[in-house]
Amino acid sequence: MYSIGKIVNTHGLKGELKIVPTTEDIERFKKLSKVFLERKTLTEQEIETVRFHKNMVLLKFKGIDTIEEAEKLKNSIIKINKEDALPLEENEYYINDLYDMKVVTDEGMELGIIEDIMFTSANDVYVVRTKTKPVLIPAIKQCILNVDIPNNTMTIKVIKGLLD
Structure with a gap:
């Protein structure tokens, strides 16, 4: 399963929820009819309306009609x-796969x-746990040479200053 957002608050009095999206394309929410909510357990919820x-x-969500019911879903x-994830273009990857x-x-x-x-305004940065200390790898073409999802391996070029 892929995470696409987090419920951070209620909105209004009729059960609407405010979501922080964790997907690049927030329009994808309009293409969904159901989602799963993970808190202590995993529950399926049918989507009634989506707006931004x-x-x-x-x-x-259908059946969540009051602020009190919505409050219980926060966090x-x-x-x-x-299978409900959006198709990827060439050289695109789901974050969860990395x-x-x-x-x-x-x-x-x-x-x-x-x-x-780490998600920065310039580019993502991969935090790699090594035997000695964490290494920060910028997600840029000059550094990331290949991402092999089936073999769970990323090949990088060590650019100047990267391992210092």
Whole structure:
């Protein structure tokens, strides 16, 4: 399953929820008829309405009709099945597929495992756990040579200053 957002608050009195999207294309919410909410357990919810407000998604689920019912869903993670994910273009990857990926250099040296991804305005940065210290790898063409999802391996070129 893929996470596509988090419920951060209610909106209004009739059960609408404010969602922080964790997907690049927030319009994708309009293409969904159902999602799964993860809190302590995983529950399926049918979407009644979707609208957008200030980079947020406002969702209304069928059967959630009061602010009190909506309050109980706060802090839930919104997930979808992999088959409901948007198709990828060439050289695009789902963020979830990158976590725990092995990182090697173009010279065959094994650096470590991607343990986190930082999202910056310029480009994403992969945080690689090595034997000694975390290494920050910028997600730029000059550095990322290949991402092999089936073999769970990323090949990078070590640019000047990267391992200092």
